């Protein structure tokens with residue numbers, strides 16, 4: 001599949017230069033774009049294909065509840081000057097260049113990797129780039145989607161093309177069926193724990209196998225989202241009827257005769273039976289359990305009921321030192337499971353787990369229960385559309401009744417740029433994607449987990465195996 | 474804006490031999506609220522530095538003024554923020570020597586004239602040993618020869634061909650792409666079905 005998408009987008013591949021790759025869709029947000037627009041301005045260039053460029057505001061957007069929907073000035077009351085300047089700069093750049101912007105006052109605002117699929121912008125077989133490493137999310141549709149730096153954002157704005165070396169390929173097959181209580185988030189955390197945070201460097205991952213096929217689109221996005229956490233350039237899942245059913249009727253999805261033509265092309269994308277990969281990894285779904293991270297990168301993860309590894313048992317001196325340092329930072333004891341570890345904050349949201357199905361999963365645990373005393377629980381929908389859908393089925397009431405904060409869409413505590421952040425020393429169980437030191441606020445400690453596991457931690461105030469809590473259907 | 478150029482640099486080196494140093498450690502997100510790329514030097518390693526306290530390796534007087542940074546495996550993993558190489562360059566670094574790099578960081582680095590040097594394990598260990606023993610060791614990163622020289626030893630490395638050419642000759646990547654606009658437009662017409 002990767003080869004097909006790659007080959008269809010190579011415009012030129014000559015000599016010792018990298019391939020010139022055509023870009024179908026360029027997504028833009030406020031943090032990694034201002035310097036790129038400035039680079040265009042410095043050369044007197046225009047955005048070449050504003051029709052293939054879509055912008056949103058997500059990273060710096062405050063998520064204090066907007067009482068009258070839609071956002072607007074009330075929302076921005078809490079933003080600092082630098083954040084406001086960044087949002088204003090994006091709005092001005094989009095206006096100058098005629099780029100569609102889903103800003104804070106729009107009905108479609110949300111995290112860039114949530115709204116792309118939601119709007120039907122993300123489609124199989126496309127090349128999609130964004131100045132954001134989690135662009136890999138869009139690979140769930142069989143698109144080749146990857147994060148780029150700000151210099152490359154300028155390249156794409158100016159030319160709608162990019163210089164790229166052909167990556168290697170890695171197929172990860174997850175056979176069998178997932179046990180109850182084990183989700184897409186647990187699958188990807190298990191994969192990263194297995195291959196390591198640099199395990200897929202230079203590669204595009206294709207996820208395959210019965211357990212992947214059985215996932216709905218939102219769960220597939222969760223898996224592809226964290227491909228970068230294994231170092232991969234991109235993650236892809238072959239499109240199938242699940243993909244097509246999700247796309248049908250979306251605002252930017254093709255319609256009528258164009259849909260039929262697109263569908264025929266999409267059906268030809270899946271990997272041929274005899275395709276060769278540079279590397280293969282296989283996991284058995286039945287052996288997987290809810291996962292938590294215990295350290296300071298996403299590869300430091302284990303089954304929730306398995307003991308945290310002891311540095312004393314690590315042969316490699318550098319790895320031993322890294323693990324020792326990580327456990328000291330996390331204040332986690334080796335040799336026993338993380339279950340029971342006290343929790344200060346629970347964060348449900350982000351481009352990894354901020355979609356409707358994620359909120360439903362969290363609500364299934366929180367329904368009829370209370371967030372434990374002393375715990376702050378934030379639920380941040382990935383987009384305004386997700387928020388509206390959740391409210392339509394009463395999930396906001398479930399969260400509020402449980403004592404959790406139901407907030408407005410944005411990246412929020414995933415990256416802690418907007419004021420939503422941990423205090424030094426606080427420990428969060430978070431559905432986001434990075435547990436690097438200070439990621440959720442300087443001195444904060446992060447345990448990555450699924451929405452089920454995060455919600456379970458919220459009600460008990462401790463790291464808790466969600467399979468031990470009875471869940472209302 | 475002119476394309477950055479690099480041929481060689483000789484300097485003492487700063488040692489930060491940690492693996493998997495992610496871009497949140499290189500520059501925490503709260504410093505990303507800028508709309509230009511100037512003045513990010515003080516933000517470099519802001520929280521990582523604090524977490525080491527007095528033992529922060531880059532605070533050593535003999536690391537001051539180093540133009541070469543020696544790190545461990547998988548340097549620059551995590552986010553795509555180009556602010557990471559911007560901050561390293563702003564702090565005076567011209568080359569980073571590692572056992573390996575994360576992909577996006579590597580690409581971002583070369584675009585800013587910061588040379589990512591990946592050394593084999595034995596060479597890396599020898600370099601770390603030499604610099605640990607004598608902090609003033611002069612280290613030379615020679616991009617044309619693709620060699621790191623230190624303490625009478627030479628270690629080879631490779632930089633992606635095109636990136637190397639861009640750095641040595643000051644080729645402007647955006648200009649290179651712009652020169653291909655006719656081909657890009659033709660490809661688009663074919664793909665979109667010319668009206």
Ligand code: SF4
Nearest residue numbers: 134350351411414415
């Ligand atoms: S939710 Fe987090 S990982 Fe996703 S785009 Fe926002 S900041 Fe990046």
